Amino acid sequence: METNHTSPRYGMVIDVDRCTGCGNCMVACAVENNVPPADPKATERTGTTWMRVSKLENGLPFPENRSVYLPVSCQQCDHHTPCVSVCPQNAVEYDTESGIVAQIPVRCFGCRYCVTACPYHARYYNWWDPVWPEGMEKTLNPDVSTRMRGVVEKCNFCHGRLQAARAKAAAEGRRTIADAEYVPACGESCPTHAIHFGNLSDPNSDVSMLSKDKRAFRLLEELGTEPKVYFLSEQDWVHAIVKNKISTELKGHGNG
Amino acid sequence: MLSLVFAYAWSTGNIIFLGAFFTIVAIIVATLVTTTLRTLRALRANAAEAIRWKSDFHDMPSSSRTCRHVFTGEFERRVCNNEFNCNGCEQHALLLAQQNAAAMPVNAQMNPGFALPLDRLYSRGHTWTKQNTDGTYVIGVDDFAARLIGTPSAIDLPAIGTRLSINGSAWNFKKGETSVRMLSPLEGEVVETSDGAQGWYLRVQPLSADVKTGHLLRGAEVGPWIQREFDRLQNYLADPKIGLTLPDGGMPVRDFTAEFPEKDWDAIYSTLLLEP
Amino acid sequence: MQFVGGSALGLLFTPIPWKVLNDSAIWTQNWPWIPAPLTGEFTSFGTTCTLCQSACGMRARSVGKQPVSLSGIPGHPFNNGSLCTAGILAHHLRYHPSRLRQPIKFLPGTGYGTPLSSTTVVDEISRCLNGNRGPVVILDGRPGRTASALFGQLGEAHPAVRYIPMSAPAFDVLHTMSDAPLGPLGYDIDGARLLVNFGAPLFDAWGTPSRASKVMDTRASKTQTVIHVEALCSRSASRSDQWIAARPGSEALLALSLACVMIEEKLYSAAAARTIGDFGEFSDYIRTFSPEAVSGASGVRPETIRTTARAFASQSPALAIVGNDASYETCAAVMALNILAGTVGHTGGVARRNAIPDAAVFPSSGVRAVSLHDVPDHSICTLIIDESLSGCTLSDALLEKKLVPKDATIISLSPFVTSRPYCTQYVVPSTVMFETMSDVPGPIDAAVSSLAVSAAVLQAPDGMMDAVQFAQMLGRALGSTTASGTTEELVKQRVAAIHASKRGTVFAPSTGVSTALQQCASADELWSALAEGGCWMDDAARGDNAPAAMTLMNAFRAAQISLPQSHNVDQLFVVPFAETTIYNGTPVSPLLSKVSQESGLRLSLRQAYVNPATAMARSVANGETISLTTKNGSMTVQAKVDASVMPDVIFVSIAGSRESSVSAHSAHDVRLLCNVNENGSFSSTPVSLQKVTA
Amino acid sequence: MDKQLISRGTSRTPLPRFMLWILPWVAMLGIGLYAIFLCLSKGLNQTNMDNRFSFGLWIYLDLTVIALGAGAFFTGFLLYILKRKELKAVINSAVTIGFICYSGAVAVLAVDVGQPLRAWFTFWHPNVHSMLAEVTFCITCYLIVLIIEYIPVVLKNRRIKNVPSMLVFEFELHKLMVVLAAVGTFLSFFHQGSLGGLYGVLVGRPFAFRPALGIWPTTFFLFIISAAAVGPSFILLTTWLTSKISRKQLVKPEVLQDLGKISGSILIFYIILKTVDTIFWINSVHALGFSPAGFFRIQEFGTWILFLEIVVLGLVPAILLLSNRVRQNTTLLVLSATLACAGIVLNRYVMTIQTLALPTLPFDQFLSYSPSWQEVATFLAVIAYGMLVYSFSFRYLTLFPQEREIQSV
Known part of the structure; x- marks a missing residue:
């Protein structure tokens, strides 16, 4: 997975101090990517949310308890991408032109090995065939095809938008696209502008500079997968908890 | 898989992995193809009966595979691993060269009372053969097998012209639900069949002048052999609770099957008549 | 012949068949019954969100006229490019599974309604309004619209009819405290x-x-x-x-x-x-x-x-x-x-705020606005509610108290089934956003009056009414005169009146900037700016505008505030809880399952936050089902153990309803468990908690 | 007719009793097939798996039965390649068990994947870096090998071998068995290893992740060795069980002792390596930002599980099996083999289920998962299928060639 520094490597920087956990990114993502509404029996563990806002708590009791929200989508790992190497039939590809880890649902046969491999739980299996209320299929995004049950899908930084931006640039005779031309749905929908998006290979880009900020951290950085999604927080406890994972979270059992 | 496939690359990993995989597939396919070809060849060469004997021989318990030289006392224990093909047995040739078998006296005491004339040759499957004056051979069952089976409910004889192979099937007896295969003592083409009234069942024309009979038992071997067979039979018939109690003080009866209807005759025929 | 055969054989050695096989394997693997998106040229248009009064400017990406995604208009004075979670999904509402297709009549005590034809319902409403049975009240959940003006006209023209605009509850109280009208x-x-x-x-x-x-x-x-x-x-x-x-x-x-x-x-x-x-x-x-x-x-x-x-x-x-x-x-x-x-x-x-300068079109009577609290108890015979827009929170307990017992009738306009089981009710199906022209007053957190419009781009299903048509229908039934004309004509007249006032500024999405209205050459120009998602904002009211005379005890005499007796330390309380105003019980897009059911980011219906200490003391683990019992009844909910909530208080969700709002009034509604005071407010209610073992 | 199918010289329980024996298994299989139908027609929402527990009971079952089915390749390897002739007494049974385990595992895998009809894509677009591709390739091939190895056992049926072509084919195939044994051994080494690698490569699951030796993580090798160690034990166990249930002596006692000895010697080797691996793992997990002790902080998965796996179900049976005196005692021998098998069953459980139950992200919680009835029924269907295939094979085929000789003495 050689990184070609001449081609863009898209990344995201999320300011968790600004994130209010409203969930706009989650629904905007679902609208953009034609993710269906939940089956009545779906749960937190079987639902499909390419972008999922999770709550990170400081672990203290009321009223000292504080929390921030971490919008976690595919972290677009740059090296040793855990899901790319495990897929038996090349249904996951690392696009060297954009740094985006792409899932090809039509090639996926639903073994869910990649779901197991992803430490960020950013991959979602279609436990049900997608169903939209009658007529609502008219609101589907023409740029993204729908998926059937039994395949895995995940965030691809709204790859359809990248292609549209590239096509537009090509039509105008440009070879590169500006950061503003290509923003994933989550970033566009964020009401507090907590989500920054752009080209990490460009040292002058917004995300490039923010990613080098001392407030920046990444999830499970030590695994060496070089995620391209950064988080920003000024709060020390957030950094402390993210660094010292296993000791804090074993507080209770998940439901299910 | 192929370079025609979308996004395929001739990388080292692909070459090694797919190379290994296709080698394995090729080996598996080659094994199956070889087996099929060999099967077809064997079937075309009428080798099925010979193969059946080879296959059956190794499935027989070692007690059924006692070497003929044990009967003559040359060995205490020896199990044949050569499909009773004494013609191709080095040990047999060596022993024959060392002694004169004909000189050995018949040990009459060894025969527990079966009529086994020594003017004929016996196969280990309890069939005998004897040459007619016209050069053909007649084949029948020996007294042991005759008493063992008693009166068969049916006889399934081969068609005239059938080619028999050494230790291949000669004909079948039916006894109740059980079918008993009789082994052919020699190679040849069936020229006449009989219902056994004259004491024989098949008349066979050898296929070549050099008739192979070296593997058949004769002379001094017959008595100890039949004694051993009778011992094995008695073993089966013995009541495990009260030990050996044969009628007639251990003398053979005319029809063992009829005498001991409760026994597993299928298994006994299988062992004694060499059809595992 | 040989040539054909040879070609066929030769073809096998070319990449073509393999490529075809390969491609078909990849691209044809989707069940035929999985819906496919529309195909066609992308276009986009601007409009204003009508889901609440915030009047967010939004840009719809669409195929033909069908919106496929919505985003905020950057630079818009109210939302500056942002939308709320419900707003992003506003284009789904038209296809909501519990959308009302036909008028329904409910009889008291039944949860089941009888469908009526469009003509029958009008006849029955006419009969009901002309029966001279007693006072009629029109509740307007979103004052300031053209439809509101029409409702107001009804209130003026007919002696039995009272028009009650419902502003934010706090402002309602403030109005009560003021001796003179405070205006918007x-x-x-x-x-x-x-x-x-x-x-x-x-x-x-x-x-x-x-x-x-x-x-x-x-x-x-x-x-x-x-x-x-x-x-x-x-x-x-x-x-x-x-x-x-x-x-x-x-x-x-x-x-x-x-x-x-x-x-x-x-x-x-x-x-x-x-x-x-x-x-x-x-x-x-x-x-x-x-x-x-x-x-x-x-x-x-x-x-x-x-x-x-x-x-x-x-x-x-x-x-x-x-x-x-x-x-x-x-x-x-x-x-x-x-x-x-x-x-x-x-x-x-x-x-x-200054009132919208539209007096030329809709002359205001200057009658002092009243709140529902001021209406005598058990006096309303017929209540008319415009529920075509979400955002109005109505206390059922308060409504029930104000209605004539047993004999009251409610006539409501709503896109969804809203059953109020304590009275006879007619529900008239209404249009939703994108199906009708509508004008939107400004948000609660803006200092000045404003106006934006939302245009009709899609054909409304047969038999649906918008609020203006509803008001006109009521006018015909009451025999009163209301402003005539189509909704669009009336809204245009209003915009023209604003233009004539030369007050305020106008934001034009095409330029992304706000300019003084005076620079706007014609009413048509203002109209086109508004129609594409812009908005008009009034000038700030000048100087000290403090109310002249207030009587605070007007409100406090009605309010029942008293210091509670000391309570048992171990006592648990249950509280109805809505995390955010956007899920106030009215149906929302099914896709909002993403933030509740599918992620647990927000509480779903029948879920409750419980403090870990409270949960542990009762051996309740996260995700387990608990049963809550108060003197008013009991219900089961799923416990979400959360250290951010106060111990000994169970916060039960009243939000996140994906289904029809029928369920919001059924056994799933925690509000039925809670004590309600004279003003229709829920108070935190002592509750006992039982762990439910499956 | 039934009698005509039973090998000569062996006695089997009367047909009605046999029917009674298979009836519950047939019922179990029937329910399982219905569950499989539900899963295939309605999708995997019928299971209790989810995006967090995306591998569940079935993958655990696959890993376990394939480890236990390793007896087939390892016995074949010892018999045909290393010429340990005494193992001829159990080779047919071993092949049958191997065939059952692998066919059962492949069947369950076909249900486990979301789009079984696209399973061939693995062969069309293989990702050679994926352990699962390696597993798929090897298991497919090895299942074919096992079928080919099982064919002669079937063809040797009393009735079938009367057909000359069948007989000859069997004979010719048997002559080439050494090739198949070699291929089977090669394939088994790889897929047993790849199954270990399946979890060992998961860099995102520090509990399972192991550093690579060469191109494979250490679990790759540990799985091969553990499978080789426990395969003979499982053959021992099944032979003993069959013997107990059929109330017949099927093999000479030395055969079982031999299997035990083979199992013990490999097991001790495995336990040493596993211990070394665990120590290395404890040290390396820090570098990934996790605390090894943290993984065992949950009561259900405390350090006791590590002790149980390595000592009670590893070291103890290994030492027992290596003792001559223990092997002479059938009860102790069988007990030790059971412990060894249980150790591997536990190891596979820890690798599959515990790995997924543990959190990775700072806001993750420890997860629990209990399979749905459809998953359990499918699981039980594989067991019922195995019981049926083995019962029929035992009744009508010669699984233990020594049986007849032992009977006739």
Whole structure:
């Protein structure tokens, strides 16, 4: 997975101090990517949310308890991408032109090995065939095809938008696209502008500079997968908890 | 898989992995193809009966595979691993060269009372053969097998012209639900069949002048052999609770099957008549 | 022949068949019954969101006229590119599975309605209104629209009909306290230095969606401080500068206690005090609520209360705000704070907006607006509610109290089934956004009046009415005259009147900038700016606009605020809980399952937050089912153990309804378990908790 | 007719009793097939798996039965390649068990994947870096090998071998068995290893992740060795069980002792390596930002599980099996083999289920998962299928060639 520094490597920087956990990114993502509404029996563990806002708590009791929200989508790992190497039939590809880890649902046969491999739980299996209320299929995004049950899908930084931006640039005779031309749905929908998006290979880009900020951290950085999604927080406890994972979270059992 | 496939690359990993995989597939396919070809060849060469004997021989318990030289006392224990093909047995040739078998006296005491004339040759499957004056051979069952089976409910004889192979099937007896295969003592083409009234069942024309009979038992071997067979039979018939109690003080009866209807005759025929 | 055969054989050695096989394997693997997106050219158009009064400018990406995604218009004075979670999904509402296709008539006590034909329902409504049975009340959940004007006309023309515009509950109370009409109100949050927020989800889609961002941006310049009062460390609490954890239901006490400190320490605005006619009476009344007295019930230390009161008085302009689901009592107490601080009618306080200059089209009668609270109990025979828009929170308990028992009829306009089982009810199916022309008044957190419009782009299903048509239908039934014309014609007349006033500014999405209306050459130009998602904003009201005379006890005599008796320490309480105003029980897009059912980010219906200590004491683990029993009944919910909520209080969701709002009034509604006071407010109710073992 | 199918010289229980024996298994299989139908027609929402527990009971079952089915390749390897002739007594049974385990595992895998009809894509677009591709390739091939190895056992049926072509084919195939044994051994080494690698490569699951030796993680090798160690034990166990249930002596006692000895010697080797691996793992997990002790902080998965796996179900049976005196005692021998098998069953459980139950992200919680009835029924269907295939094979085929000789003596 050689990184070609001449081609863009898209990344995201999320300011968790600004994130209010409203969930706009989650629904905007679902609208953009034609993710269906939940089956009545779906749960937190079987639902499909390419972008999922999770709550990170400081672990203290009321009223000292504080929390921030971490919008976690595919972290677009740059090296040793855990899901790319495990897929038996090349249904996951690392696009060297954009740094985006792409899932090809039509090639996926639903073994869910990649779901197991992803430490960020950013991959979602279609436990049900997608169903939209009658007529609502008219609101589907023409740029993204729908998926059937039994395949895995995940965030691809709204790859359809990248292609549209590239096509537009090509039509105008440009070879590169500006950061503003290509923003994933989550970033566009964020009401507090907590989500920054752009080209990490460009040292002058917004995300490039923010990613080098001392407030920046990444999830499970030590695994060496070089995620391209950064988080920003000024709060020390957030950094402390993210660094010292296993000791804090074993507080209770998940439901299910 | 192929370079025609979308996004395929001739990388080292692909070459090694797919190379290994296709080698394995090729080996598996080659094994199956070889087996099929060999099967077809064997079937075309009428080798099925010979193969059946080879296959059956190794499935027989070692007690059924006692070497003929044990009967003559040359060995205490020896199990044949050569499909009773004494013609191709080095040990047999060596022993024959060392002694004169004909000189050995018949040990009459060894025969527990079966009529086994020594003017004929016996196969280990309890069939005998004897040459007619016209050069053909007649084949029948020996007294042991005759008493063992008693009166068969049916006889399934081969068609005239059938080619028999050494230790291949000669004909079948039916006894109740059980079918008993009789082994052919020699190679040849069936020229006449009989219902056994004259004491024989098949008349066979050898296929070549050099008739192979070296593997058949004769002379001094017959008595100890039949004694051993009778011992094995008695073993089966013995009541495990009260030990050996044969009628007639251990003398053979005319029809063992009829005498001991409760026994597993299928298994006994299988062992004694060499059809595992 | 040989050639054909040879070619076929040769073809096998070319990549073609393999490529075809390969491609077909990849691209044909989708079940035929999986819906495929529309195909066609992408276009886009601007419009205004009508889901609430915030009037967000939105841009729809569409195929043909069908919107496929929505985003905020950058630079828009209200939402500046942001939308709320419901707004992003506004284009789904048209296809909501529980959308009403036909008028329905419910009989009292039944949850099941009988479908009626469009003509029958009009006949029955006519008969009902002409029967001279008694007072008719029209409740307008979103005053300020063209339809509102038509409803108002009905109220004026017919002696039996009363028109009640429902503004935010707090403003309703403020109106009650004022001796003279205050006109339209709004919060001037941008101008406030200190914001004391009694439970409004300020950072969670309260007001305009860009509000959270705006407040955060003041952090850097330290120009604004936010103090949040709530029983749990909600999204807004944890992002405010200070969070005061107050027991649920004690907000009114706490606000009064702040007021008490202000009066005791003479921190109130002397000018404001002079306008309060019953200042003495109020001072006497409020003395009961000293910080020490309130501390026990609220769980807030007296020093905190005093410090907050001093800050409220000193950091002028200070503004106290409440959420839309706050009780009457809380609203009264919080508004009293604003009055004492003298910020009503001032910059950075409760702004008094100028009315929209449309008197030429819809002459106003000047009749004093009344609130539902002012209507005598058990007096309304026929109630007409426009529920075609979400955002109006109506207390069922209050409605039931105001209606004539057993014999009342409700006529409502709604896109969804809204059953009120205590009376006869006609529900007329209404159009939704994108199906009808509609004008949208401005957001609660804007200081000035405004107007935006949302155009009809899609064909409404047969038999659907918009609010204007509904009002015209009622007018015909009552035999009154209402303004005639199509909705679009009426809205256009209104816009023309605004243009004629030459007041304010207009934001044009095409340029992204706001310009003075005077520079707008024609009404058509203003119209086209508005039709593509722009908005018109009035000028700020000039100078001191403080109310001339107030009588606070008007509200407090009705409010039942008293210090609770000391309660058992081990007692659990149940509280109805909505995290954010956007899920107020009306149906939302099924896709909102993403933020509730599918992720647990927000509570779903039948889920409740429980403090870990409370849960552990009752051996309840996260995700387990618990049964809640009060003297009013019982229900089962799923416990979500969360350390951010107050111990011994169970916060049960009333939100996140994906289904028809029928369910919101069924056994799933925790509000049925709660005690309701005279004003229709729910109070935190003692409850017993039982773990349910499957 | 039934009698005509039973090998000569062996006695089997009367047909009605046999029917009674298979009846519950047939019922179990029937329910399982219905569950499989539900899963295939309605999708995997019928299971209790989810995006967090995306591998569940079935993958655990696959890993376990394939480890236990390793007896087939390892016995074949010892018999045909290393010429340990005494193992001829159990080779047919071993092949049958191997065939059952692998066919059962492949069947369950076909249900486990979301789009079984696209399973061939693995062969069309293989990702050679994926352990699962390696597993798929090897298991497919090895299942074919096992079928080919099982064919002669079937063809040797009393009735079938009367057909000359069948007989000859069997004979010719048997002559080439050494090739198949070699291929089977090669394939088994790889897929047993790849199954270990399946979890060992998961860099995102530090509990399972192991550093690579060469191109494979250490679990790759540990799985091969553990499978080789426990395969003979499982053959021992099944032979003993069959013997107990059929109330017949099927093999000479030395055969079982031999299997035990083979199992013990490999097991001790495995336990040493596993211990070394665990120590290395404890040290390396820090570098990934996790605390090894943290993984065992949950009561259900405390350090006791590590002790149980390595000592009680590893070291103890290994030492027992290596003792001559223990092997002479059938009860102790069988007990030790059972412990060894249980150790591997536990190891596979820890690798599959515990790995997924543990959190990775700072806001993750420890997860629990209990399979739905459809998953359990499918699981039981594989067991019922195995019981049926083995019962029929035992009744009508010669699984233990020594049986007849032992009977006739």
